[in-house]
Amino acid sequence: MTDNQEKILNAFKQLLIENGYTKTTTRKIASLAGVNELTIFKNFKDKEGLLNAAVNDYLHDVDEITSSITLSGNVETDLIMLSRRYQNFINDHQAIVLAGFREAFEIPSLNIAVQKIPLYFKHFLMAYFKKMQTAGVIKQHLDVEAQAMSFIWLNFGYFLTRQRFSNPEISFDLTYFLQNNIKSFVNGLTK
Template identity: 45%
Template sequence: MQNENSLSFKREYDNITKEEVRNMSKQPSKYDLILNAFITLLIEVGYQSATINKIAEKANVNPSTIFRKFKDKEGLLSAVIDRHLNDLAAIFDDALVVTGDIETDLINMSRTYQEFQEKHQEVVLIGLQESFRMPKVSHAVEEIPVRFRKILLQYFTEMRAQNKIKKSVDVEAAVMNVIWLNFGYFLTAIRYDNPELITDPEDFYEKQIRFFAKSLRP
């Protein structure tokens, strides 16, 4: 009998194709209900206690539906990761448009980052909280800043070559500053309710990101 605690993440779950996984985030369906229920229970009670019966009850489906479509909890977790990574690729690899204006572009990139993080905040929290017990989820979450860094690195390098930012700008440092600003804002926004610590997203873009972008101009 397969150990329920195993996190081998085989992609051999029954009757579900990669195309179906890609479409999960686009069309509300039983798949979404099941995955969202699973994610909620991971946060509330943890992987061990998130039984198939509890997932089915929260998703308002029959347990047999979960077994038929995902096989087991490993199949569910694999589907959650696939959905996360497919959304990430769609946004950061395909949807970003640059204008060549440093302020506009950094604000747009930051807005895209924040919207993605907010949409997937439960998965991000699981990746942060369960990094040792769920390394695959943690690694999937790490892909967010990794891909963001790759985009920013290419962008800043091109902008410096076009003399749109100072030649003296340390590109690596500038990239990490944008990532830290965005990640710090995201964590603060989801963790704290104190109005002294929280600022409106548009204020963040205007007062933090635009301010930083202006400092890079020649």
């Protein structure tokens, strides 16, 4: 990616967080990135092209994260580590996530793009849970797809709560969340 492309993409992500997709214009992106608006069109075609580039960037990051993971075979240790990585990832890439909540139903392409991130994690988790079932570590009768989705919802719910509410009575810090909620989740999985 060129310097201009990176500047444009970073400006787009920042404006997504601040304004949402609809209110983020190519003119605002160009101004924030310090480039001519035509440079955006030349490099990304349009705002949807920027959105696709941002999602692809995020998916590349997910691929990098999961390819560097060394799983221990200890379900609690592995899921705490995966939760921590998921929280870091989703915080780093909140632009797409938050834009998805604001406008996904009005912009079908955004809705499809936002779904790619949890789907990737779902498939990774399903493969892990199947492997742990085969090894006899987690219960054989569990539906791995349902468990993968429950794990994603648990983590995504934590992210949303932290984004939306600053009240400490509603939102725990990450370490407390990992130590308590993941442990309870694992107790439901293991024999």
